[in-house]
Amino acid sequence: MKKILITGAAGFLGSHLCDRFIKEGFHVIGMDNLITGDLENIKHLFPLEQFEFHHHDVTKFVHVSGKLDYILHFASPASPIDYLKIPIKTLKVGSLGTLNLLGLAKEKGAEF
Numbered sequence: 722m723k724k725i726l727i728t729g730a731a732g733f734l735g736s737h738l739c740d741r742f743i744k745e746g747f748h749v750i751g752m753d754n755l756i757t758g759d760l761e762n763i764k765h766l767f768p769l770e771q772f773e774f775h776h777h778d779v780t781k782f783v784h785v786s787g788k789l790d791y792i793l794h795f796a797s798p799a800s801p802i803d804y805l806k807i808p809i810k811t812l813k814v815g816s817l818g819t820l821n822l823l824g825l826a827k828e829k830g831a832e833f
């Protein structure tokens with residue numbers, strides 16, 4: 722079974738991507754620190770064996786055990802209102818978050 726990490730999993734795009742990849746037969750790891758997201762968006766996935774949720778800030782070191790085939794990085798505040806409220810965190814998730822996830826992709830040989 723292919724394994725995919727989706728960051729921003731509790732957000733608008735990330736939650737739909739989790740649904741889509743579960744339907745496609747992937748093992749999905751959803752990662753989110755819930756800064757703008759909502760677990761309501763993915764709570765229907767929690768009972769599934771093919772889904773796991775990691776409450777984690779991707780600007781910190783990101784670890785996933787075992788193999789990993791793909792990473793979709795959709796964690797980021799998305800609205801101009803949020804950018805103004807949390808500008809540094811917005812910059813960090815696009816820079817440090819991307820750097821951490823690229824490092825993970827390199828370590829695992831995963832497609833980013």
Ligand SMILES: NC(=O)c1ccc[n+]([C@@H]2O[C@H](COP(=O)([O-])OP(=O)(O)OC[C@H]3O[C@@H](n4cnc5c(N)ncnc54)[C@H](O)[C@@H]3O)[C@@H](O)[C@H]2O)c1
Pocket residue numbers: 728729730731732733734735752753754755756757758759777778779780795796797798799800814818
């Ligand atoms: N919504 C759109 O129509 C649209 C269109 C084009 C591009 N985008 C881009 O796609 C991305 C996601 O957009 P969205 O609408 O799903 O936003 P969203 O706010 O609904 O989801 C973003 C998710 O990222 C999480 N997040 C933020 N910082 C994090 C961190 N440091 N660690 C872990 N999780 C973190 C939030 O908690 C949230 O659940 C953004 O970069 C946005 O600019 C969105």
